[in-house]
Amino acid sequence: MRRSAGILLYRVVDDGAEGRVEVLLGHMGGPFWARKDAGAWTIPKGEHEPDEDPLSAALREFEEETGVSLPAADFVDLGEVRQSGGKVVRAWAVEGDLDAATLASNTFEMEWPPKSGQTATFPELDRFEWFDLETARTKVIAAQAQFLDRLAQRPITPGVRPQA
Numbered sequence: 001m002r003r004s005a006g007i008l009l010y011r012v013v014d015d016g017a018e019g020r021v022e023v024l025l026g027h028m029g030g031p032f033w034a035r036k037d038a039g040a041w042t043i044p045k046g047e048h049e050p051d052e053d054p055l056s057a058a059l060r061e062f063e064e065e066t067g068v069s070l071p072a073a074d075f076v077d078l079g080e081v082r083q084s085g086g087k088v089v090r091a092w093a094v095e096g097d098l099d100a101a102t103l104a105s106n107t108f109e110m111e112w113p114p115k116s117g118q119t120a121t122f123p124e125l126d127r128f129e130w131f132d133l134e135t136a137r138t139k140v141i142a143a144q145a146q147f148l149d150r151l152a153q154r155p156i157t158p159g160v161r162p163q164a
Contacts, residue, residue, distance in 0.1 A: 006045025
């Protein structure tokens with residue numbers, strides 16, 4: 001069974017009332033996803049070996065896919081979900097704020113165009129954006145919407161980390 005681990009970075013935007021939670025998602029790179037939007041976004045995540053600590057893997061993958069290393073923080077375990085392809089993804093939420101326009105993902109190579117014998121390089125995540133939870137549910141891979149629901153069930157106050 002393939003396993004991945006990732007980080008759901010969130011921020012609280014002061015909109016005058018309680019504040020609005022926004023999450024950082026990355027749009028999957030490569031030609032298959034280029035013209036897709038709904039269901040084509042993901043939390044920064046990546047596969048790990050069975051004997052590797054999942055949180056360590058999540059932090060490594062976050063850095064590889066965004067170019068930013070997260071400092072030690074109170075990471076909230078959001079549990080696991082099984083995606084449609086069978087991969088099990090575990091995620092942690094943490095509060096933070098990054099400029100989505102400055103993030104840059106690592107790359108992968110694949111034959112492109114198909115059957116051409118030529119290789120092209122693509123970013124794993126080709127762009128990043130902050131979305132409110134309602135919008136994020138329409139953008140993210142279906143199974144990962146459970147992470148958004150789990151985050152939304154926690155009391156969140158600007159500047160105060162949720163309790164695990």
